[in-house]
Amino acid sequence: MIRQTTVLRICISCRKTYDRKHLIKITKDHKKGIMFQQGMGRSAYICNSKKCYSDSKIKKKLQKALKTSLEPEFFDILKKEITSYSDYSNQGI
Numbered sequence: 001m002i003r004q005t006t007v008l009r010i011c012i013s014c015r016k017t018y019d020r021k022h023l024i025k026i027t028k029d030h031k032k033g034i035m036f037q038q039g040m041g042r043s044a045y046i047c048n049s050k051k052c053y054s055d056s057k058i059k060k061k062l063q064k065a066l067k068t069s070l071e072p073e074f075f076d077i078l079k080k081e082i083t084s085y086s087d088y089s090n091q092g093i
């Protein structure tokens with residue numbers, strides 16, 4: 001019988017290790033651009049705590065992890081994505 005191990009990833013803000021299911025994946029695809037929770041390519045993970053996504057250095061950390069420059073509108077979309085992700089996790093989805 002094959003055992004599946006949990007996939008652990010590190011939040012780029014707080015540097016704590018979590019199960020991949022509890023983090024938000026931000027991916028930079030060379031054709032499609034930046035995507036949330038999908039895609040293959042250069043990725044960064046962030047936990048859904050307010051402390052992490054409202055960190056003053058998060059912009060620089062994301063740009064370094066994804067190796068790209070990010071527009072200011074991206075962070076508004078990121079906050080909306082995190083709040084919607086929090087709503088799903090509270091419902092048990």
